[in-house]
Amino acid sequence: MAKNMGKQGNKQTTKNAPTPKKPKRKTIKGNLSVHAKGFGFVAVKKGADIFIPVENMQNAMDGDMVQVEIVQRLPKKNPKGRVLKILTLHRREIIGVYRSGSEGATVIPSDERYNSPIIIGKDSFSTLKNGRRPKNDDLVVVVRTQWNESDHLFRGDVIDILGKPDNKGMDLLMVARNNDLTIPFPKQVIRDVSGLKKFDLQTELKRREDFRSIPCFTIDPESAKDFDDAISLVQLDTGRFELGVHIADVSHYVIEGSSIDREAFGRGTSVYFVNNVIPMLPERLSNDLCSIKPKTNRLAFSVIMEIDSRGIVHNYRIRETVIRSASRFSYEEVEEIIEGKEHKYAKTIHLMVMLSLILRKAREEMGSIDFDISEPAISLDDQGVPYAIRPRERIEANRLIEEFMLIANRIVANHIESQVTKKNDKPFVYRVHEKPEDQAIKSFLQLLERLGLKYQLGKEVESDDYRKILDIIENLDYKYYVEKVALRSMTKAFYTTKNNGHFGLAFDAYTHFTSPIRRYPDLVVHRLLKYYALQEKDKSSLKKTETDALEKRLQKICDQCSKREIRATQAEREFIKLKSMEFLSTKVGETYDGIISGMASFGMFVELSHYVIEGLVHVSELKGDRYEFDKDEFTLTGKNTGKVYRVGDAVKVQIKSVSKEEKRADFTLVKES
Structure with a gap:
């Protein structure tokens, strides 16, 4: 009976079969992140x-909640998709240039992640005060x-109306608003900062190590206004160095x-704009109470290390101290001393150079x-107009400070990591850089092979593989290209409570300890070190529930600081690009040497070697053939x-045209004779 019912059912279905329905497309919802070059990821x-x-x-x-469908899947690559619909507009202020004409008004966003003009209706000015209306440009x-689904506009x-683009300070204001950066501090923060009292020296000396008799000094850029790190070095009778x-x-x-503290957490980091800064902390802290000024007693948190001639740290101590900076040096002043200029502290500086070279060699091994x-170094006049751009130099004085900060950060991370046991966990803030993804490594090695280098x-990939490759290409014509691709193949560093090491530095553990004036994670690391030192002194430890709660709170801090760091980097790059375009607009028609730095179906990107x-160079500029x-x-x-x-x-190339508003320069190729 079951068989007969099945046959009858099949026969009836065939006779009256409806038109088959098209299978429903599988759609996915997610937040869109847009790259400056126009593409995005969901x-x-x-x-x-x-x-x-x-x-x-x-x-x-950027930031919109979208509905997408996958249109292509490729092995070991991100699936390719298409936006079907915008579900929720990201409610963010957008800065742009107002343009009005016979066909209506639009705003052209200045942020490259927003690549579509915004239509402004006649009734779109209701929130402006006193009946104000913007003017062209x-x-x-x-x-x-x-968002209109029919025309995608x-x-x-x-x-708000900010003013003309060439008004003084407008660039900084525009970039800050574009990237959700707050410039003025809240009134409550200013009141609380003004109420802070200077420390009592005698009280602090009872609980701190007095380091004032050891000469230390700051080494910073000439334009620096806050000084949050100082270094000292003495050679011990054993021949070892005490750094x-x-x-x-x-x-x-x-x-x-x-x-x-709440305001500092919200900001996450200071943001630097050539000759301006949006600080994480108010000026009274960053430029006064916490700034290590010469001939002034200051409270410090110090890492004192005993290092041998091979760069091995034998002993260290991490202490709250009182210091007194002997001198304030710029990088250029230290470089002059390195090159032979006489100075009271010349011997100490030469010892520092020797130790930094030892540490660098040990790190490379x-x-x-x-x-x-290379990165651009931009010089601005009093009106904020760029008058010179040149590749930034990494001189020996820069490298010296870099090495000393690296070793201090590493020691602090290892100090905590060495105390972690199953019974005594110590949640901490680490600076982590993970290994590159397999597909990124594969693509990089394939590129090398196409260039004739089989590595x-x-x-599995190790940090040393990258170092060896960079050594191999050091004197080859395509060194610049391979370095750029190598850098792009790597992941981004971030903050987390999980110690997964630092791939780029080849460190088992790393943190940020050395810049609490400008980075919130460093401030948190200082607090944790003090907290755990107090626990050790009292011979106490956290309960499991307390440890879990602390780790959860620290991870939230890590997530926030990683996000704010990305935002700060975007803002700094946007400002540099604005000023670069402003500078380049005075060079239209001039010819320069360059290097092809990127490729796309619509043309090639060229980086000017001089600037x-x-x-x-748009593909339409490549005359005489189809590319x-x-x-x-x-x-x-x-x-x-x-x-x-x-x-x-x-x-x-010859500079054809430059648009500061669109942050775009167009070049044409110049034929060699």
Whole structure:
């Protein structure tokens, strides 16, 4: 009977079969992160993030909640997707240039992550006071209010008028608003800071190590206003070095949970803009109470290390101290002493150079990677107008300070890590840099092979592999290119309570201890060191529930600080690009040497060797042939001539046009005779 019922059912279904329905497309919801070059990624809870090419964005902007579909899956690569719909507009203020014409008004966002104009209706100025209306080319603040599914365009309201782009200080204000950076401190914070009292020396000396008899000094950029680290060095009778790294004791003044602390947590880090700074802490702290000024008693947190001639640390102590800086040096002054200029502390500085070279060599032997990629150093006049740009130099004085800060940070991390046991956990804040992803390594090695370099890895990639590759390419023509690709293949460092080591430095444990004036994680590390030292003194430890609660709280701090660090880096780069374009706009028509720094289907990016500024040679500028883009080889190849342009090739270009508002420079290739 069952068989007969089955046959009848099948026969009836065939006779009256409805038109088959198309299978429903599987869609995914997620937040969109947009890169400055226009493409984006949608974060998903499980699996790899979905890559969204420029042509599949539907004008969606950074931070929007979107609905996407996957259009292509490739082995060992992020799935490629397409935005179907914007579900929620990210409610963020957007800064842009107001343009009004016969067809209506629009705002062109200044942030490259927002690549679509915003339409401004006639009734979109209701929140402006006194009936104000923006004029053409004014910088305005706009909030998106609607996204049209039919034309993929945005509508928005103008909520503030900032002024003309060339007004003094406008660049800084624009970048700050673009990146959600707060400039003025709340009134309560200013009141609380003004009420802070200077320390009582005699009281502090009862509980601190007195380091005032040991000469120490600060070494910073000439333009520095706050000095949060000092160094000392003496050679012991044994021949070993006693290196002291003395850090301003910010935690003495900034009490956890206070209004000052809450504001510092919200900011996460200071943000630097060539000759300006948005500080993490108010000026009275950063430039006065916690600034290590010459000939002035200051509270410090010090790491004192006994190091031998091979760079091995034999003993160390981490102590709260009182110090007195003997002198304030700039990097350039120290460099002059290194090169032979006489000075009272010349002997000490030469010893410091010797020790820093020893530490660097020991670090390199461990496999530590040292990228040396040029960055632009911009000089501004009193009005904020750039008058010079040059590649930033890493002189020996810079390297000296870098090595001493690295060893102090490493010792602090190892100090805590060595005390962790199953019975006595000590939650901490680590600076972690994880190994590159397998696919990134594979792509990098394939690139090397195409360049004629076959490098064989062991079972898994080590920091030393990168260091060896950089040594191999040191004197080759494509050194610049390979260094850039190597850097891009690596993951980003971040803060976490889990110690997963630091791949780039080849350290088993690393933290940030040396800059509590400008980085919130360093301030937290100081507090934790004091807390655990007190526990050790009292011979007490946390209960499991207390440890879990502390770790959870610290991880929230790590997440916040990692996010704010990314935001600060974006803002600093945006400001540099603005000033670079402003400078380059005075050079239109001039010719320069450059290096191809990137490739896309629409053209090639060229970095000017003289100024370290990048511009675009559009594919339409490559006359006399049709060029095809090879995304695997990173090349543009002429279909008829066979002419090949590769990343890393040296070229000569002429500056065709520059737009500061769009942060864009267009170049044309100059034919060699």
